[in-house]
Amino acid sequence: MRYGAEDDDLERSTTNVMAFGLVLMLAFILVFPLYRILEPANREEARATQVASLAHEGENLWGFNCASCHGETGLGGIGPALNSKEFLQAASDEQIELIVAVGVPGSAMGAYSQDFAGPLTSAQIRALSTYLRSLEDEAPSNPNWRAGAPAEATADSGDDTAAADDSE
Numbered sequence: 001m002r003y004g005a006e007d008d009d010l011e012r013s014t015t016n017v018m019a020f021g022l023v024l025m026l027a028f029i030l031v032f033p034l035y036r037i038l039e040p041a042n043r044e045e046a047r048a049t050q051v052a053s054l055a056h057e058g059e060n061l062w063g064f065n066c067a068s069c070h071g072e073t074g075l076g077g078i079g080p081a082l083n084s085k086e087f088l089q090a091a092s093d094e095q096i097e098l099i100v101a102v103g104v105p106g107s108a109m110g111a112y113s114q115d116f117a118g119p120l121t122s123a124q125i126r127a128l129s130t131y132l133r134s135l136e137d138e139a140p141s142n143p144n145w146r147a148g149a150p151a152e153a154t155a156d157s158g159d160d161t162a163a164a165d166d167s168e
């Protein structure tokens with residue numbers, strides 16, 4: 001019986017396992033804060049990408065469904081100018097979505113939600129409000145947005161000139 005020798009082996013392997021465990025624990029201790037620092041940035045980036053792609057979808061929907069009345073770039077036409085700093089500051093996304101969904105009774109503004117016999121899903125309406133919101137930073141000042149296009153943009157033939165005149 002050579003207990004002594006076996007104890008030596010056992011002790012060596014126990015020490016090895018403990019050292020390994022310690023290294024692993026230190027690695028976790030270091031990695032978790034790193035994860036906590038990097039993860040919000042990743043999520044923020046993913047969110048920005050998502051918003052950009054939703055806005056892009058909204059822009060396409062805008063061209064088909066809204067541009068004829070509100071102008072190709074939203075500067076207004078027979079309908080209000082929605083690409084207006086004042087409008088976008090005054091209206092929340094929820095308000096915009098609600099108006100688009102149910103329409104404005106007694107006006108040319110129809111109900112676009114499929115729930116109200118319109119053509120669009122609520123996801124598409126969300127895309128449209130995301131598109132309009134994406135215009136806010138660069139939106140020209142137009143406090144009379146309900147009057148449609150501002151004077152210089154309405155000049156004669158409408159939307160194309162409006163887009164070109166997009167100064168401040």
Ligand code: HEC
Nearest residue numbers: 065066069078079080096099100104107108109112128146
């Ligand atoms: C046939 C013309 C027409 C089309 C197409 C149209 N609108 Fe309108 N829209 C109007 C008119 C007119 C008003 C003003 C209604 C009122 O208040 O009398 C209006 C009002 C609005 C308002 C409220 C603006 C405010 O000043 O409060 C929003 C938001 C809006 N439209 C979004 C859209 C979106 C998004 C689309 C495309 C899905 C769209 N509209 C398509 C004519 C139109």
